[in-house]
Amino acid sequence: MKWKGNRKSANVDDRRGASSGRSSGGMLSGGMLKLLIPLLLKLVTSKKGLIIVGIVLAVMYFTGNNPLNFITGNTNNQIESSTNYKGTAKENELADFSATILANTEDIWNQIIPNYREPTLVIFSGSVNSACGSASSSTGPFYCPGDEKLYIDLSFFQEMERKLNAPGDFAQAYVIAHEVGHHIQNLTGINRKVQQLRGRVSKTEYNRYSVMLELQADFYAGVWAHHSQRINKMMEHGDLEEALNAAHAIGDDRIQKNSTGRVVPDSFTHGTSAQRMRWFKKGFDTGDVNQGDTFNARSL
Known part of the structure; x- marks a missing residue:
């Protein structure tokens, strides 16, 4: 993937090495x-x-x-990153890479969505506080609609390679683009509609809606990749396969099979490997945001 030398986003909050303070959920917001x-x-x-x-x-x-x-005047109640923190050369390169990919998503979505509101990427180490609560590195990358921020511990990229067998820079870009996809859902209101169903439908039914939400985020990641390649030609031979392999690696069925030896479809919350690969590929092939309605699709 040809990313070095490209613009890095200014919407990055690097909190590596900072001890996370209490979240912004205190009595005084x-x-x-x-x-x-x-x-x-x-x-x-x-x-x-x-x-x-x-x-x-x-x-x-x-x-x-x-x-x-x-x-x-800093009312977001978050402790800023440690100015004394010095990451390894590899970690710092991953930080630069993440900021570059975020910038590329900004360039693409600003063209697709009128008045696009850019999210912030929070890079942390160990643990972090967000408007959605506290989280540790084991949580994995996530998006918080409450503060419109993406959170990632860069060690997850190493986990992808070592434990999930999903190496490659474009596989890492897919992860960031997927979380940006959740931001798109927040802007369109679909995330709120799904969250409102919690407690109103059965757990199995809510899991189905969660799967639809995740697959749509995969689709949006594919849409980003389509337009990024069309405009910037960042992808190289094998990059698409890296993203598809990553989508396959984090499918519910594969993760359950590897961790417990059994698969329980009713407990799926993100979709099967085949579904995640299919919806990312559909976004990549079409580049059309209007074809990503996973909630009314005949089949997932």
Whole structure:
């Protein structure tokens, strides 16, 4: 894959080496703080006001909101990356690669979707906090609709190669593009509709909708690859096979078979290997976002 020397996205939050603080789910949210800031600034001009501000800052501290974030205007309540962190040469290259692929998805989706809102990629190590809660490296890459951010521990790429037998830079690009696909679903509202079904339908039925959601994200990843290749010619011989192999490696049936020796279709949440490969390939072959309606497809 020809990616070196291309633009890197500015929408990258590198938190490698940073200890994750409490998530933004404290009693005082970022939105509430923004509303309080103007009022509190007026109060500090009087002695009585200073006492009130002191009480508010104390409440912020004990409810998991960093008072320093309020003072500096940083209301997202996340600890930034460690400036002293120095990754290995390989890890830093993967960070550059991820930022480059994200930039490429931005270029493509800005052309396809009017007023496209670009997501942020959070690179972390060990554990991380998001608007969706805390997560560890074992969670794998994920997208959080609450803050419109993609989260990934770069060690997952090594896991793909060593444990899933899915090596290759385009396989890694597919993973990032898949999570961006979930961002597309968030923008279109389909993610919200599926989430609203939780608790209203049986677990088996909800799993079916989850599979449809994941397969559509695979399709969007294929659409990105189609247009990226058409415009930028980044793909080289064997790249498409790398992506398809990765899609095959993370199919529910294959993962269940390898981990437990048995396959339980009703518990599938992401789709079979064959389904994931088919929908990615359909997106790649057509490049047409209108052909990715997995929810009304005759068959998956």
